[in-house]
Amino acid sequence: MDRTSELALMDEIADLLARGTTAMAPDVGRVGAADLVGPERTSAEQRLFTDRPLVVAPAAAIPRPGDFVADEIVGIPLLVVRGDDGVARVLLNACRHRGNLVCQEPSGNRRVFSCEYHAWTYDRQGRCRSVVDRVGFAGLGEADTSLVAFPAEERHGLIWTRLAAGADLDVAAWLGPDLDAELAGYAPHARHLYAGETTSFAFNWKFGVNTFQELFHLAFLHRKTLGSAFISNVSAYRSYPLHQRLTVVRSTFPEMAAGPREQRSLFPHCTLVYVLFPNTVFVWQLDHLEVWRFTPTPGDPGSCQVGLWLTTEQEPRTEGARRHWQRNWDLTTATVYGEDFATMANIQRTLASGALPEIVYGRNEIALQDYYRDIGEALRSADGA
Structure with missing residues (x-):
């Protein structure tokens, strides 16, 4: 002020x-x-909770690459993780194969996130890095296999998102x-x-x-x-x-x-x-x-x-x-x-x-x-x- x-x-x-x-x-x-x-x-x-910008966590909750918090807002499971590039991302905590959670711990630090159901594995940016039977899933590209990403922005020590994949997010405009x-x-x-x-x-x-x-x-x-x-x-x-x-x-x-x-x-x-x-x-x-x-x-x-x-x-x-x-x-x-x-x-x-x-x-x-x-x-x- x-x-x-x-x-x-x-x-x-x-x-x-x-x-x-x-x-x-x-x-x-x-x-x-x-x-x-x-x-x-x-x-x-x-x-x-899906039409507007929301605060998901303080940025200080994930200070280092690989730090994450798993959360849920209005029934949507979320994985908030800081990538190797230092960027905080808000991802849908759901395997792109069958929808099982890829992380069941509330917080911590991980190099990869692996679904317990069929071992699909994801990196800190949400990209799929391992599919056990690649022949069985031939034809799927990165867009089909990466974790669903919601728009995210760090501002004023907070991590913001909109729970609509592909939506615009402008926190400064939202606040005025x-x-x-x-x-x-x-x-x-x-x-x-x-x-x-x-x-x-x-x-x-x-x-x-x-x-x-x-x-x-x-x-x-x-x-x-x-x-x-x-x-x-x-x-x-x-x-x-x-x-x-x-x-x-x-x-x-x-x-x-x-x-x-x-x-x-x-x-x-x-x-x-x-x-x-x-x-x-x-x-x-x-x-x-x-x-x-x-x-x-x-x-x-x-x-x-x-x-x-x-x-x-x-x-x-x-x-x-x-x-x-x-x-x-x-x-x-x-x-x-x-x-x-x-x-x-x-x-x-x-x-x-x-x-x-x-x-x-x-x-x-x-x-x-x-x-x-x-x-x-x-x-x-x-x-x-």
């Missing part, structure tokens, strides 16, 4: 604090339960010039992956994103954990086309803002939360980044897969540094998993029961209102309406 934007954002927050308010929508919003957890809507939302420039400033803190995991949770994928889209709950849900570190229900908000930025205000902000203007600094007195439509949350946390990715479980509107990665500028080299990052990881998972996600599971059960017809979003929950409006418009656009 450039200095002009930083000063403008600090002025905006100071004004909100002075007026005792937060960023507001014009009116209260309402979203029906069927549009939140209904099976028809959930089925339609699958298109959000302002957001693209802003995210570029955080790339140094994505160089090293400290920890990452993917976990299943019993709530709709959208509720995972919603966890980060309002600050009203900080003083209540997190009262005994991190609530005192932040000023609840005060947040600056910016809407980019589809994407969002929320500014979480720390309790140290007012004292800093009272000082000379030339000495003011947004960091470490705020945390920035970016929602990258439709399913990724990118959190700038003082000296590290959190990347959250929420994907629906195919056929189950009440379940999702949550990917979490914590990245830092450099690998911790001392025991003290490792303890520091482990404390960050433990606090994040204990608070978000144990408090936020437990609450989302409660909401999921309530709405799935059919007893509550809709949810109300207040004027102070502007990001949530925009998000559900954007999802609805994206689905209507996909239908040609």
Whole structure:
């Protein structure tokens, strides 16, 4: 973030604090339960994951040639691997012979990937290097035997894809010039992956994103954990086309803002939360980044897969540094998993029961209102309406 934007954002927050308010929508919003957890809507939302650019992993998850992660998004098995040429590729994790997985480990480093069914073998670029009975498959060329490749791009420390082979991918255009420039400033803190995991949770994928889209709950849900570190229900908000930025205000902000203007600094007195439509949350946390990715479980509107990665500028080299990052990881998972996600599971059960017809979003929950409006418009656009 450039200095002009930083000063403008600090002025905006100071004004909100002075007026005792937060960023507001014009009116209260309402979203029906069927549009939140209904099976028809959930089925339609699958298109959000194949029509648009998505984050698949931090680039730091595969730093060296041969490093890979095997993943799955909306039922599509993926193999994200760095080739000998240093390029990160997103491949369909499916043998071109009969469709069996060519890699069943979640991560690691390999020179080749070999299908256990008939031993077709692939290199780090996804090219088929070995077919046991070449006579039996005479006439097949490289295009027939190489792993299916999805478009891929590394940008801002993240690996992006579109889950449509042959599709165009332009991440800068997808983000827009302002957001693209802003995210570029955080790339140094994505160089090293400290920890990452993917976990299943019993709530709709959208509720995972919603966890980060309002600050009203900080003083209540997190009262005994991190609530005192932040000023609840005060947040600056910016809407980019589809994407969002929320500014979480720390309790140290007012004292800093009272000082000379030339000495003011947004960091470490705020945390920035970016929602990258439709399913990724990118959190700038003082000296590290959190990347959250929420994907629906195919056929189950009440379940999702949550990917979490914590990245830092450099690998911790001392025991003290490792303890520091482990404390960050433990606090994040204990608070978000144990408090936020437990609450989302409660909401999921309530709405799935059919007893509550809709949810109300207040004027102070502007990001949530925009998000559900954007999802609805994206689905209507996909239908040609």
